[in-house]
Amino acid sequence: MLEVTALHLITPLFRATFMAILIVILLYIIKFFYEGYKYFKTKMLLALISAFLLIIVGASINLSLSLYGHYLIFVEELKVDGLSYHHIGNILYSIFLMCGFLFLIAFNMFSRWIGVSKPVSYLILLIGGIELLYNVEIAINAIVLFELIFILINVAVSSPTHAVVGRFMVIIGLLLLISSRVLMLFPFIPVTDMFSSMMEVAGFSGLIVLKQDVSLLVRAGEGELVEV
């Protein structure tokens, strides 16, 4: 039987706070893609917006359920029910995160291989589809972990550009997301839950640094920046 400690009881509110920050970060990245989509209606940008929207939906569900869990714990004094709602929120977030990353990986396969080997990319998509059927928390986390490692390898082997700082931060961010997932492999421990919430936000923050880095580089190249 799980012993509910004081630390367990504050995890829902802690998680909800970090999910709110994560939503702001993801909205910033989506805004970046949407500004591009306004000019060029490419399927690639639409796919990217959809992938990040999936993660936002997951984070919003996690935020709502964790807040509701906090309400149940401290207002209704239903500790186990509150923690259960919070936990369901975590699982749903993981499922949406898994789908979002799968979308990114599938998109990556098509953009690289579509002219070379369609059957191979279809096969990988099929395997990805089967992955979705494994609806068990540990399995979901393991799948997200696998997806993150795949994305990290992809970033590491891609040819470098001048956005050195951005790349560094993305790699650090992915390592943090991987660590967060490793912690999530051990649910019901408040410390791992809290650390994974923080790491999730820190991990996605790497995207903001990359966005700023590429903006600086491109605008400097176009002569848009002036010395002050």
Added chain:
Amino acid sequence: MKYRPDILIIRDILNAIDDEGVTISSIISRARIPHDRLKVKINQMIDSGLILEFNDGERRKYKLTRKGWEARIKINEMVLFLKELGLID
């Protein structure tokens, strides 16, 4: 021939056009895109106000509008972003 995503084709076309205006053959050689495909893209860009078509003597040229410059910066940012994420080559 290696597959080039749409976003890279648009980026190459916008980068091939400068302030003074360029002919269609210059864009073809700079952006490495067949004439028929380029024509479709150019027309789309003219319709959305990114490119201006004008006559320079007997030659027809194309140059970027203000909106086109903004779009060029935006697309270069996005391509760099996607490259760093390992999503495109």
